[in-house]
Amino acid sequence: MFKVNDYVAYNSTGVYKIIDIRKEKDTGNNDIEYYVLEPAYNNNMIIKTPVNNPKVLMRNIMTKEDVLSLIANMPETETIWTDDDRYRNQSFKAALRTGQSEEWVKIIKTLYLVKKGKLNVGKKLMKTDEDIMKAAERNLHEEFAMALHISPDEVLPYILDHVQVN
Structure with a gap:
């Protein structure tokens, strides 16, 4: 699991910083944990994605x-x-x-x-x-x-x- 302030490669859209990890209720009133992501080089949008979403490719950036x-x-x-x-x-x-x-x-x-x-x-x-x-x-x-x-x-x-x- 990633942590707040980690930088990740998100899908095929670039590098993002994890600015928050929060729990929210889904439509079935279940607690879902989300990463809140901000683009590292273009700060005009925020992405929220479930932590355990198998459809999302998120990985550590290269060293x-x-x-x-x-x-x-x-x-x-x-x-x-x-x-x-x-x-x-x-x-x-x-x-x-x-x-x-x-x-x-x-x-x-x-x-x-x-x-x-x-x-x-x-x-x-x-x-x-x-x-x-x-x-x-x-x-x-x-x-x-x-x-x-x-x-x-x-x-x-x-x-x-x-x-x-x-």
Whole structure:
């Protein structure tokens, strides 16, 4: 169980701070315990979710050591491109929903390389691919920023400074 002031990765929507844990009555007059969450980098909403909700993916954010290890392994991270637009969109969305940073890195690396190749011939990524890449980057940058004690805007330069390209 998480505690008040813990930071967690919540579903595939970013990093949240647990600001309260409270019991409330549900419609059947049963006591239900809830986490009250506030986005770490965008304080304009509050989320309340049952502590024991199996449909909600909530996990501890990565440690600095985990982040540095993931960055070190980025050059070897496999890409997951497929030319079938519909299948690719579904598989990328499913990977995004896993809430796993390693999956977000695969998406970002794949789409970054494809985008770079398309730009070289005067083309762009499809909007759906661009949107998925932005969502994966936002999630990854928020989690890395929290673990590294930097702002999300500093994450990409940090990664580029620390990744070893062979």
